[in-house]
Amino acid sequence: MSVTEELPTAGAADGGEVRWERVCLHSDLLPERGAAALLGETQVALFRLADGEVVATQQLDPFSGANVMSRGIVGTRAGVPTVAAPVYKQVYSLETGECLETAGYSPRPGQEPRLVTYPVEVRDGVVHVAVP
Template identity: 55%
Template sequence: MTTDVATQEPTLALAAWIRVCRLEDLSPERGSAALVGGEQVALFRTHRDDVFAVQQLDPFSGAHVMSRGIVGTRGEAPTVASPMYKQVFDLRTGECLDAVGKEPQALRTWAVEVRDDVVHLARPEPDEWDAT
């Protein structure tokens, strides 16, 4: 069994993971974009080498720009601020931390695991592939 770097929780079986890149390909405190299963994903590596994955699509502007956002923190939460309208999102949950409008917007997130310095994302369930 393997352990998630960010949460230290047990993770899924190896077959449920997609290899994305090497950890060294991700610059600390900067975003990178990847195409995973036909979907654009924004990857973020912290100074502690925690890696987070959220959708590249900014839900407020409709532009695929989240990997260009500003990485930071709010309290204990690692965050990214959208480069478009500056809404701040929790990288762990995708939750928007800035109240905007009636319906809260959130980023889709993926479970991330780093094994042998290789970043893997959790493979979506088959119905999730169809929804993208």
């Protein structure tokens, strides 16, 4: 259901070639919960924070290998918005994707203990995500 369209590249993390995709309406997202989105072959987790801001990370959980990050509990640690992985409860910063707490586990082989984040823009009530 995703639609590709031209949008300015502002907000792209690495300045490389990105594709902005219209994903859903802002009102499709529940406050302080996540939702998964399928962008081509890439699975992305969207989180609508308490103040209405939307952030996006990879949907793949580096510690379980399952595509479930959107189903974690959204909260804060020292004022920083976070999500806790639903399988083994690692806690990640939603600002940087950094893993704040590994809960005693190691990532799956080939995985890093962090989440890739994607730029998000909400324009006219529509959520857009930039994917490489």
